[in-house]
Amino acid sequence: MAVCEVLRMxxxxxxxxxxDVERFGDVALGNLITDMLDTMKACDGAGxxxxxxxxxxxxxxxGVENNPRYPDAPPVPQTVLINxxxxxxxxxxxxxxEGCLSVPGMRGLxxxxxxxxxxxxxxxxxxxxxxxxxxHARVVQHxxxxxxxxxxxxxxxxxxxxxxxxxxxxxGLLGAADLPAEPA
Numbered sequence: 001m002a003v004c005e006v007l008r009m010x011x012x013x014x015x016x017x018x019x020d021v022e023r024f025g026d027v028a029l030g031n032l033i034t035d036m037l038d039t040m041k042a043c044d045g046a047g048x049x050x051x052x053x054x055x056x057x058x059x060x061x062x063g064v065e066n067n068p069r070y071p072d073a074p075p076v077p078q079t080v081l082i083n084x085x086x087x088x089x090x091x092x093x094x095x096x097x098e099g100c101l102s103v104p105g106m107r108g109l110x111x112x113x114x115x116x117x118x119x120x121x122x123x124x125x126x127x128x129x130x131x132x133x134x135x136h137a138r139v140v141q142h143x144x145x146x147x148x149x150x151x152x153x154x155x156x157x158x159x160x161x162x163x164x165x166x167x168x169x170x171x172g173l174l175g176a177a178d179l180p181a182e183p184a
Contacts, residue, residue: 002035003042004053006101014102015149018051018058021082024125029059033080033123036061043101046070047139049146052102058083060143064135076136081128084120084144088113089131097174098142098152099165107174109161110152112141 007014021029032055040048040061047062063078064070092114097107115133118140122128132140142152156162161173168174 002038004035004039006039006043006048006052007054009100009103009151009153011102013054013056014051014146014151016051016056017149018049018056018147020058021121024082024121024123029123032057032059033061045101046073046076047143048101049143051146051149058147060084060140060147062139062143064139070135073135076139079128080123081118081120081140081143082122084118084140084147086113086141086144087117087119089115089117094134094138096138098138100142100152102146103151103153106153106162106164107168108153108156108163109158110142110155111157112138112155116140118144 023029032050036048036050036053036059039053044067046064046067047060050057050059060081061079062076062081064073064076065078067073093111094114095109095111098110099107114137115131116137117129117131119127119129145152145155153162165174
């Protein structure tokens with residue numbers, strides 16, 4: 001369908017809570033999902049949330065397989081997740097570097113749940129219920145944050161661990177191996 005403009009941090013539309021999807025399997029939802037997939041692919045993203053393209057609905061997409069931006073990332077199944085719920089599994093958390101298509105050129109060290117269970121619906125309204133860990137869990141949590149108006153910089157505990165990629169690399173804080181952990 002179309003590659004959409006990705007809103008950037010500072011746009012107030014990124015800070016609003018998205019609304020639940022009420023109708024599944026209709027043309028409008030199908031077009032939104034296609035636009036999101038086209039946009040994510042064009043940006044080589046690992047995921048995208050509808051609010052990032054200015055649509056205030058609780059829709060996220062994600063998936064990674066043979067992506068040049070994530071050469072060492074394990075595969076994440078291509079997923080359309082609507083009206084998601086996330087539940088942590090256990091108390092363990094992990095810190096890793098994140099980036100975002102809405103915060104281009106920057107990275108920050110973010111703590112997330114190490115293991116999660118996520119539920120929701122696909123584009124046809126069929127239930128999804130999965131468990132995830134590692135990069136997969138990080139991508140899901142990052143994308144679902146967008147639905148509540150949360151951007152990854154809001155989750156950074158140590159502001160010294162947030163900055164532009166070249167400056168973080170020059171300071172020895174961010175290595176090339178840290179760059180793959182970049183959900184949209």
